[in-house]
Amino acid sequence: MPKPLSRLENSKWIAFGGSYPGSLAARFRAKYPHLTVGAVSSSAPMEARLNYKQFFEAVGEDLGTDCSRYIREATQQLDDELKAGPTGWESIKKQFNVCQPLNGTDPMDVNTFLFALYMQIGYSMISIEFEPNLPKIQTICDIMTNTSGGSRALDRYSQLSKVFLQKQGYKCLSADYKSYVKYMQNKTIPVLKELIKQWTYQQCNEFGHFPTTALNDQPFAANIPIEYFTQRCADIYGPTFTPQYMQKQIDYTNEYYGTISTINITNTVFINHSLDPWHPLGVLHDLNNSTKAIYIHGTGHGRDMYNAKPTDPITIHWIPGTHWEYYMI
Incomplete structure (x- = not known):
């Protein structure tokens, strides 16, 4: 019988995290692009x-x-x-x-x-x-x-x-x-x-x-x-x-990992929220054709990682058929 993890050997991996782990996810993608195909980084401070x-x-x-x-x-x-x-x-x-x-x-x-x-x-x-x-x-x-x-x-x-x-x-x-x-x-x-x-x-x-x-x-x-x-x-x-x-x-931290404006990264989505006091340290604009920024109005730190609630503003609703999963106004 095959080993339990053998089916994962040729899998493609995406780094994911929110807040400080979101910073780590993006930095892992930037430092080791050969180990992941992309990253999702939510509410992540990206500059020291x-x-x-x-x-x-x-x-x-x-x-x-x-x-x-x-x-x-x-x-x-x-x-x-x-x-x-x-x-x-x-x-x-x-x-x-x-x-x-x-x-x-x-x-x-x-x-x-x-x-x-x-x-x-x-x-x-x-x-x-x-x-x-x-x-x-x-x-x-x-x-x-x-x-x-x-x-x-x-x-x-x-x-x-x-x-x-x-x-x-x-x-x-x-x-x-x-x-x-x-x-x-x-x-x-x-x-x-x-x-x-x-x-x-x-x-x-x-x-x-x-x-x-x-x-x-x-x-x-x-x-x-x-x-x-x-x-x-x-x-x-x-x-x-x-x-x-x-x-x-x-x-040294900024030089080693890169900052908001200097990080060399591809295939990454940065998600930030207007009610999050950490968002000024986040990536709020697209960095290149494959690294996109999503800025959600009316929500707080890491809201995109939580279950949907009836009280959620329209800004975070999923709109079928859109390019991104978040509708922004």
Whole structure:
């Protein structure tokens, strides 16, 4: 009898993946074209950047003008309270259920709190398709634009943050930077339990992708600079991880694999979604006659990989007889 896998010996293979695996699928096709006949790459960041300042800008675009304006107003008011001294810090602790007293003189503690707060919305946007319990765009903006929930935008943002905490099963937001570093250095936690540890190392050593508030046209006013993230890497992994070292590693990643504009690849489909904060790092335009880009409006990260739902927008419906499986408007 033939061996069970013998029928696969002359098969043709297509690399497939979404998100980071989507990046790997495309890079595998580019580096080893003799091993595959093509690739499908969904919601894949295809360029390493130390300072990914377009992340929150994309979040703002997804939320819309009015909603983003109120969030910016709220975070400006938050910044004013941070500058007000101990009275303001205590007010923030109560409003946002901060786990420990907030030391406004320690920029690493302040940015740990701000990053956790901002990424409530940021993570919700990334996971819009696969975390059904998290508040979605409509809920976020209903709270932020409803002035009956508080005369100040900051009051409404505080309500929104508490909704996120409740949905995520957390009691409070952390502002303890040293505890975060200690946790990330803990080698006794099973690696499959906390995948964020592996991804953080890849960020520091390969890709960057750190979401800062460096652009003016984004909804968060209080500043989270790139220095916060580079210092995190150094404190967790040691003094080798200087900004210069990290930039060198990122440059190598881009040189080895290619970037959005330089990757040499054929027979590949890149699929991206307008509500995905990662799409600015994706391939959004055809690269050549056999490498095509599909950009789907009104859907989030990796939506094309999930089962169809009655609530799906027409933009992702399958239209029989069309060249592509996705109808775009």
